[in-house]
Amino acid sequence: MKSLFNFLFVVVLSNAFSPTRRGSTLTRPISLGPVSMCCKKVCDQQLFSARTFIPVTQIAANSLKPGESIHIIDNVLYPESEYKRRMAIGKDAQFGEESSIAAAVEANDPRLFLTYHEFPLQSLDALLALATDTFETKNGRKPTVLVDLGSGCGRLVLYPALASAETNCNTSWKEVHGIEISSLMHDDAVNAVKKGAERDMFSLSSDVSKSIQIFLHQAPANEMIDVLSKADIIFCYSTVFDSKGFNVDIGAMILAKEWSQLLADSCKSGTVVITTDRALNPDDEWSLKHILEVENPSLLGSTGYISIRE
Numbered sequence: 001m002k003s004l005f006n007f008l009f010v011v012v013l014s015n016a017f018s019p020t021r022r023g024s025t026l027t028r029p030i031s032l033g034p035v036s037m038c039c040k041k042v043c044d045q046q047l048f049s050a051r052t053f054i055p056v057t058q059i060a061a062n063s064l065k066p067g068e069s070i071h072i073i074d075n076v077l078y079p080e081s082e083y084k085r086r087m088a089i090g091k092d093a094q095f096g097e098e099s100s101i102a103a104a105v106e107a108n109d110p111r112l113f114l115t116y117h118e119f120p121l122q123s124l125d126a127l128l129a130l131a132t133d134t135f136e137t138k139n140g141r142k143p144t145v146l147v148d149l150g151s152g153c154g155r156l157v158l159y160p161a162l163a164s165a166e167t168n169c170n171t172s173w174k175e176v177h178g179i180e181i182s183s184l185m186h187d188d189a190v191n192a193v194k195k196g197a198e199r200d201m202f203s204l205s206s207d208v209s210k211s212i213q214i215f216l217h218q219a220p221a222n223e224m225i226d227v228l229s230k231a232d233i234i235f236c237y238s239t240v241f242d243s244k245g246f247n248v249d250i251g252a253m254i255l256a257k258e259w260s261q262l263l264a265d266s267c268k269s270g271t272v273v274i275t276t277d278r279a280l281n282p283d284d285e286w287s288l289k290h291i292l293e294v295e296n297p298s299l300l301g302s303t304g305y306i307s308i309r310e
Contacts (some may be wrong), residue, residue, distance in 0.1 A: 055175075055213040055214055055215050056190065056193050056214050056215060056216050057193055057196075057197065057202050057213075057214050058202070058208070058211040058212065058213050058214070059161055059162065059164075059165045059202050059211060059212045059214070060165065060210060060211055061164070061165055061172055061210045061211065061212065062165065062166075062167050063165045064162060064165045064166045064167070065166065065167065066166050066167060066168045067166070068162075068166060069159060069162035069163040069165070069166055070121055070159075070163075072162055072196070072201055073121065073155060073158065073159045073162065074121075076195070076196070076199065076201065077155075077158060077192045077195060077196055077201075078118070078153070078155050078192065083118070086118070086153055086188065089153065089184050089185055089188055090152070090185070092184055093182035093184045093185050117237075117239075117298055117299070118155060119156060119237050119276070119296065119302075120294070120295055120296055120297070121159055122295065123294035123295050123296060123302065123304075124156060124159070124160070124235070125163075126292060126294055126304075127235070127274045127292060127294060127304040127306070128146075128160065128171070128233070128235070128274070130290050130292055130304075130306055131143075131233050131235075131272045131274050131306050132170075132171050132233065134272050134289050134290065134306055134308060135232055135233060135270070135272045135308075138270050138272075138308055139232075139270045142171060142172075143171065143173075143232035143233045143272070144172075144173060144174040144175065144232060145173070145174065145175045145176075145177070145230055145231050145232045145233075146160055146173050146175070146176045146177070146231070146232070146233050146234075146235070147176075147177045147178075147179065147227060147228060147231040147233070147234045147235070148176075148177070148178045148179070148234075148235050148236075149179050149221060149228075149234055149235070149236040150179070150180065150181075150221075150236060150237055150238075151178030151179055151180045151185075151189065151216070152180060152182075152185045152189070153185050153188040153189050153192065154178050154180075154185075154188070154189025154190075154192050154193070154216060155192075156178075156235065156237070157176055157177070157178035157189065157214060157216065158189075158192060158193070158196070158214065160173060160176055161173060161176040161212045161214050164176070164212050165212055172212070173212050174211075174212065174213065175212075175213045175214075175215065176212060176213070176214050176215070177214075177215045177216075177217060177227050177231070178214075178215070178216045178217065179217045179219065179221060179224050179227065179228075180216070180217070180218055181218070181219065181220050181221075182218075183218055186216060186217075186218035189216050190216060193214070193216070215227075221262060222262055225265075225266045228263065228266035228267055229266055229267065229268060230268075231267065231271055232270075232271065232272070233271070233272045233273070233274065234263070234267070234271065234272070234273045234274065235273075235274045236259075236273065236274065236275050236276070237276050238255060238259070238275040238276050238277065238278045239276045239277040239278070239299065239302060241255055241256065241259060241278055242255070242256035242258070242259075243255060243256060243278055244256050244257060244260075244281065247279070247281075247282070249282070250279060250282060250288050252278070252279040252288070252291070252303070252305060253277065253278045253279070254278065254279055254280075254281050255275065255278045255279065255280055255281065257281065257284070259280075260280045260281035260283075260284040260286060261281075261284050263280065263284075263286075263309075264280075264284040264285050264286060264309065267309045268309065269309055269310065270308065270309060271308070271309040272289075272306060272307070272308050272309075273286070273306075273307050273308075273309070274304055274305070274306055275304070275305045275307070276296075276302045276303065276304055276305070277299075277302050277303050278305070279305040279307065280305070280307045285309060285310050286307045286308070286309060286310070287307060287308050287310050288305060288306070288307050289306050289307065289308055290304075290305075290306035291303060291304070291305055291306075292304045292306070
């Protein structure tokens with residue numbers, strides 16, 4: 001079984017350099033594995049952004065047994081024993097590694113539910129199944145490109161990709177993308193892929209048409225229009241995103257305009273978006289098709305909203 005690092009993984013990163021050195025740049029290579037290389041570009045900008053240009057890895061279709069993907073996610077790539085470590089990464093991503101506030105907050109502090117929380121896999125399955133039916137009804141074909149917007153440590157990117165490789169899977173993704181603004185969380189997602197590759201968990205295929213390609217992007221959402229524009233289904237764990245308030249007509253809290261409008265401007269007609277505990281604004285050409293209550297133990301449940309771009 002080939003290692004993922006038979007493929008190149010390329011990232012271009014911009015970050016704050018020095019406020020006194022306007023326009024200064026520094027380019028240096030950083031190694032992610034035996035034969036992989038990243039090019040890191042550090043520039044004088046307030047916000048970082050990074051792009052991947054080729055998939056982190058590919059998984060051969062029909063290479064996993066039914067149920068094997070959940071076992072890999074829960075017991076190998078994202079075990080419960082490392083949950084506090086991932087919560088700590090969420091803390092550092094919000095407050096900064098050197099922040100005195102961060103140092104005072106423990107990994108299990110309840111305030112971190114506003115920063116990092118892991119959505120149940122079975123709940124994602126239920127929402128994706130409903131979103132897939134909605135997409136097929138509207139477009140007359142199966143969805144092939146899935147995007148997780150705000151992908152954190154990559155758990156909900158790798159899981160549907162691995163599940164898509166199971167022999168009994170009804171939906172076979174061709175591409176699964178994760179978009180994450182935090183470099184700390186993005187790096188942890190890359191490390192999860194490395195861990196899987198080192199343990200030969202990704203069965204690669206020489207036939208790209210029979211593979212699921214995984215992409216991890218580090219960037220603000222508004223710099224990922226090219227990815228969002230080709231998505232068939234987008235999942236957004238939006239429970240703590242800014243809200244515009246309660247919409248009486250649809251009976252839901254509405255996402256702030258910056259999200260509803262950004263997705264409306266970026267997505268093609270027929271794109272289905274799943275949001276949690278906040279719905280997309282119908283004033284921005286979104287039509288709410290389904291509401292589904294799903295389990296989310298840490299939050300005493302969540303409400304999934306399935307909307308389609310008209």
